[in-house]
Amino acid sequence: MMQLDNLYQEVILDHYKNPQNKALASDNDAQVHHVNPSCGDEVTLGVKLDGEKVASINWEGVGCSISQASTSIMSDLLTGKSLKEATAISEEFLQLMQSKGGIEGNPDVLEDAVALSGVSKYPARIKCALLGWMAFKDASVQAHSKEEK
Amino acid sequence: MTFDALAIRKDFPIFQRTIRDGKRLVYLDSGATSQKPEVVIAAESDFYRLHNAAVHRGAHQLAEEATDIYEGARETVARFINASIDEVVFTKSATESLNLVAYAIGNALPGNRFHLKEGDGIVVTEMEHHANLIPWQQLAARTGATLSWFEVTPEGRLDLSNIDAVITEKTKVVALTHQSNVLGTINPLSAIVKRAHEVGAVVILDACQSVPHMKVDVKELDIDFLAFSGHKAVGPTGIGVFWGKAELLAELPPFLTGGSMIETVTMTGATWAPAPKKFEAGVPNMAQAAGLGAALNYLTAIGIENIHRHEIALTTHLLAKLSEVKGLAIVGPKDMQDRGGSISFTFGDIHPHDLGQFLDSQGIAVRTGHHCAWPLNRKMGVVATTRASLYLYNTEEDCDALIAGILDAQKYFGR
Numbered sequence: 349m350m351q352l353d354n355l356y357q358e359v360i361l362d363h364y365k366n367p368q369n370k371a372l373a374s375d376n377d378a379q380v381h382h383v384n385p386s387c388g389d390e391v392t393l394g395v396k397l398d399g400e401k402v403a404s405i406n407w408e409g410v411g412c413s414i415s416q417a418s419t420s421i422m423s424d425l426l427t428g429k430s431l432k433e434a435t436a437i438s439e440e441f442l443q444l445m446q447s448k449g450g451i452e453g454n455p456d457v458l459e460d461a462v463a464l465s466g467v468s469k470y471p472a473r474i475k476c477a478l479l480g481w482m483a484f485k486d487a488s489v490q491a492h493s494k495e496e497k
Numbered sequence: 498m499t500f501d502a503l504a505i506r507k508d509f510p511i512f513q514r515t516i517r518d519g520k521r522l523v524y525l526d527s528g529a530t531s532q533k534p535e536v537v538i539a540a541e542s543d544f545y546r547l548h549n550a551a552v553h554r555g556a557h558q559l560a561e562e563a564t565d566i567y568e569g570a571r572e573t574v575a576r577f578i579n580a581s582i583d584e585v586v587f588t589k590s591a592t593e594s595l596n597l598v599a600y601a602i603g604n605a606l607p608g609n610r611f612h613l614k615e616g617d618g619i620v621v622t623e624m625e626h627h628a629n630l631i632p633w634q635q636l637a638a639r640t641g642a643t644l645s646w647f648e649v650t651p652e653g654r655l656d657l658s659n660i661d662a663v664i665t666e667k668t669k670v671v672a673l674t675h676q677s678n679v680l681g682t683i684n685p686l687s688a689i690v691k692r693a694h695e696v697g698a699v700v701i702l703d704a705c706q707s708v709p710h711m712k713v714d715v716k717e718l719d720i721d722f723l724a725f726s727g728h729k730a731v732g733p734t735g736i737g738v739f740w741g742k743a744e745l746l747a748e749l750p751p752f753l754t755g756g757s758m759i760e761t762v763t764m765t766g767a768t769w770a771p772a773p774k775k776f777e778a779g780v781p782n783m784a785q786a787a788g789l790g791a792a793l794n795y796l797t798a799i800g801i802e803n804i805h806r807h808e809i810a811l812t813t814h815l816l817a818k819l820s821e822v823k824g825l826a827i828v829g830p831k832d833m834q835d836r837g838g839s840i841s842f843t844f845g846d847i848h849p850h851d852l853g854q855f856l857d858s859q860g861i862a863v864r865t866g867h868h869c870a871w872p873l874n875r876k877m878g879v880v881a882t883t884r885a886s887l888y889l890y891n892t893e894e895d896c897d898a899l900i901a902g903i904l905d906a907q908k909y910f911g912r
């Protein structure tokens with residue numbers, strides 16, 4: 349059971365049972381809907397910006413514990429960060445997911461998201477873990493370009 | 498002869514391996530693809546080792562042997578579904594077979610019986626696999642024809658109460674699945690075929706989940722076209738079958754054009770070879786056809802009726818066991834009336850992906866997700882399901898391992 353425990357760490361099950369920021373706001377600067385077509389997981393995610401800062405990430409979604417927990421963790425982690433920081437953290441998370449178990453992830457940067465490191469050994473689940481992060485990337489770019497106009 | 502699944506398992510090399518640190522492989526995903534017996538693997542590799550040449554071409558012994566094997570496989574398929582040899586077209590997959598007929602119909606000009614125009618009707622069902630839905634959506638979009646469908650009841654059966662309103666005088670095509678890959682439901686074809694023929698429509702049957710599991714006789718069913726894939730019938734990937742009634746194949750325009758499918762060619766035009774060649778442009782998947790021939794011969798030697806009986810017994814057992822699990826909900830028929838060995842279910846708050854992942858850690862292979870039938874999932878009110886699908890090599894031990902795995906998953910995720 350060792351490897352499976354590595355995938356389903358307590359932090360993940362906790363976020364799955366008690367997802368953070370899971371309630372869509374009505375005044376988002378941008379809102380996107382992303383799906384994982386291979387399994388039907390869905391997330392609707394909104395972003396509010398305050399200048400260059402991520403003021404709020406809020407979302408709704410259905411899916412497996414990995415996709416839901418990852419979105420929850422991401423929304424906690426990136427809120428309050430600058431767009432530049434958020435992008436850098438997202439990039440580091442993406443590298444972790446693509447590492448096939450090769451890296452453990454830096455807890456100083458990724459915080460709770462390092463709990464998802466076990467996902468990288470399960471190729472079929474990487475998309476689950478990235479669903480919310482890709483939605484954030486999309487929404488934040490849209491929100492930012494709107495702000496620049 | 499008594500059916501001996503344990504002896505049958507010995508024919509399949511994959512059951513010699515173990516899964517996730519030494520666990521016994523419990524393969525319950527034959528609805529996605531079946532495992533392959535040694536005879537099929539040998540037939541495919543022997544083609545390359547001993548007989549490889551392009552069929553229907555070349556004036557040499559290898560080409561003769563390759564052609565004999567390829568056409569022999571066609572004969573085997575024809576016998577398996579009670580068709581005439583020239584009615585059997587090889588494709589690369591059932592998906593290609595269904596696209597072939599959809600595109601071919603779309604190619605039919607005015608005057609051809611298959612010609613579709615605005616106002617004509619195409620009928621499908623809500624329980625179609627995407628492969629038997631999207632080609633028809635696309636054909637409707639290209640021709641202006643109207644797509645309509647039979648709905649699915651909460652029990653997972655086709656609602657035929659409005660059959661005369663769904664299949665109308667305008668209907669030209671009725672395309673449906675024989676057995677749902679999600680629900681396991683076996684559809685009542687006779688009423689649909691009768692009504693379709695009454696209005697002059699053709700019936701196209703997606704038989705991917707039926708041909709490998711039960712006797713399918715195209716003459717008895719009185720359908721017009723049929724598609725199935727080799728890899729779900731213990732055959733190789735890369736080979737599918739498209740069958741049509743001879744007189745219909747004669748009028749159906751080709752889909753893919755090129756080598757092999759012609760009679761004469763000039764710089765400005767071409768005429769077509771008769772079926773099946775008209776629908777087999779290019780050098781076909783020969784080794785895979787050889788493998789499919791071996792696969793169907795293998796199933797025939799065991800007896801498709803025996804296989805069906807075995808699956809019915811196992812499905813009865815598994816349905817009974819699953820219905821005892823608290824919090825587990827079967828998505829599809831809960832009784833054995835017109836039902837095959839695909840069982841989909843949800844289980845409390847545990848998402849199918851998580852359940853599937855846990856079962857995998859126990860060596861149990863199931864399918865999770867929407868099973869390429871997204872509209873059906875929505876209709877049944879589920880985001881995703883876990884599916885166990887049974888075949889000739891499964892045993893009661895496999896079913897019981899699944900039940901134990903489900904109960905252990907509950908403990909694991911409930912922690």
